[in-house]
Amino acid sequence: MAEEVVSLPPPKLLPWHAAAVEQLRSAWIGGRLSHALLMHGADGIGKGCLAAWLAAAVLCDTRGPERLGPCGECASCKLIEAQTHPDLIWVRPEEDKQQLSIDQVRAMCERLTKTSYRQGYKVAVLEPAHQMTIAAANSLLKTLEEPAPASLLILLTSQPSALLPTVRSRCLKLSVVGPSLEQARAWVEAELGQPVSPDVLEFAGRAPLKALEHARGSFAKLHEDMHQSLSALLSGKADVTQVAPSWADEQLPARLMWLDLWLQSLARGALTGNAELVTFPSRPVHLPRSAGTLNISGIYQLVDRARALKAQLARTALQRELAVTSWLYALLDVLAPQATPSARSPR
Numbered sequence: 157m158a159e160e161v162v163s164l165p166p167p168k169l170l171p172w173h174a175a176a177v178e179q180l181r182s183a184w185i186g187g188r189l190s191h192a193l194l195m196h197g198a199d200g201i202g203k204g205c206l207a208a209w210l211a212a213a214v215l216c217d218t219r220g221p222e223r224l225g226p227c228g229e230c231a232s233c234k235l236i237e238a239q240t241h242p243d244l245i246w247v248r249p250e251e252d253k254q255q256l257s258i259d260q261v262r263a264m265c266e267r268l269t270k271t272s273y274r275q276g277y278k279v280a281v282l283e284p285a286h287q288m289t290i291a292a293a294n295s296l297l298k299t300l301e302e303p304a305p306a307s308l309l310i311l312l313t314s315q316p317s318a319l320l321p322t323v324r325s326r327c328l329k330l331s332v333v334g335p336s337l338e339q340a341r342a343w344v345e346a347e348l349g350q351p352v353s354p355d356v357l358e359f360a361g362r363a364p365l366k367a368l369e370h371a372r373g374s375f376a377k378l379h380e381d382m383h384q385s386l387s388a389l390l391s392g393k394a395d396v397t398q399v400a401p402s403w404a405d406e407q408l409p410a411r412l413m414w415l416d417l418w419l420q421s422l423a424r425g426a427l428t429g430n431a432e433l434v435t436f437p438s439r440p441v442h443l444p445r446s447a448g449t450l451n452i453s454g455i456y457q458l459v460d461r462a463r464a465l466k467a468q469l470a471r472t473a474l475q476r477e478l479a480v481t482s483w484l485y486a487l488l489d490v491l492a493p494q495a496t497p498s499a500r501s502p503r
C-alpha cells in the first residue's frame with residue numbers, strides 16, 4: 157500500500173464521549189472487546205478522536221487487563237503522538253477520490269495478519285467506512301470472519317445503514333452520541349477562549365468540531381456578507397445582476413448551505429406566523445412582507461433548488477453565475493413578488 161502521510165486526529169476524549177468510553181472500558185476489562193467495532197454517530201462530534209484514543213489505549217505499553225487508556229508517556233504513546241506508530245493503520249480515501257478502494261482495504265487486511273512490530277496489538281481504522289466500494293466491503297468479510305490474533309479493526313461512519321448488512325452484522329456497534337447544544341456551545345467557547353455566536357453552531361449542524369472550525373475560519377465574513385447582500389436584494393437596494401456575480405465564487409457551496417438554513421428557518425416562522433421562530437440568522441434579514449403571509453411551498457421549492465444546485469456543483473463544472481442568477485429570480489418571485497418588480501426583469 158502506498159504509505160500516504162495522513163494527518164490523524166489526536167487521541168483525545170471529548171466530554172460527551174464518556175458513555176462510549178465507559179462501554180469500551182467495561183468490554184476491555186471483561187475481555188469482551190470485539191476485534192471489529194463499528195463506531196457510528198453524527199459528523200463533527202469527534203469520532204476520529206475517540207478512535208485514535210482507543211487505538212492509543214490498546215497499543216499503549218502500560219495497558220493491562222484492568223486498565224484501558226493511553227499513558228501519554230511510553231514509547232508507544234510517543235509514536236502515536238508523532239503519527240508514526242507502525243502498528244496503527246489509518247485508511248482514508250486517496251486524494252481526489254471519494255471512496256475507499258478494494259486495493260486499500262486488501263492491503264490493510266494483509267497488514268493486520270502480519271506480526272506486530274512492537275509485540276502487541278495491531279489496529280486499523282477505516283474512515284469513513286460507508287464510503288467503501290462494494291468490492292472493498294466484500295474483501296473485508298474474511299478479516300471480519302477470521303480476525304488475526306491481537307488485531308482491532310475500527311470502522312468509523314456517520315451512515316451505518318449505508319454499509320453492507322454483511323459487514324454491519326459482523327461488527328460490534330458502538331454509538332457515539334453528540335453533546336447537547338449547551339454542552340457544544342460551552343466546549344467551543346472554551347476552545348476558542350471567547351463567546352461563540354449561535355449562528356455558527358446552527359451552521360455547523362450543532363456539531364462542535366465543525367463549529368470550532370467555522371469559528372476559526374471565515375464564517376463571520378461569509379455570514380455578514382450573506383446577511384447584507386440578501387437584505388439589500390430583498391429591500392430593492394440591490395438587484396440580481398449585482399448580487400449574483402459576488403455569490404458565484406468558491407464559497408458558493410457554503411452560501412447555499414447558509415441559504416438552506418435560512419429558508420428552513422423562514423418556513424418555520426411562516427408556518428406558525430411567528431417571526432420569532434425565524435432563528436437563523438439570529439439577526440433578522442429584511443423581508444418585504446410579514447412571515448405569516450409567505451408562500452411556504454415556494455420556500456421549500458427554493459430549498460430543493462438550492463440543494464440540487466449544491467449537489468450539481470460537487471459533480472460538474474457549472475456556469476455558476478447563470479445558475480445563481482436563475483435561483484435568485486426564483487427567490488424574488490417567492491419572497492418579494494410585488495415589492496421589487498423591476499429587479500425581476502433583467503435589463
Ligand SMILES: [Zn+2]
Nearest residue numbers: 216227230233
Ligand atoms: Zn502509553
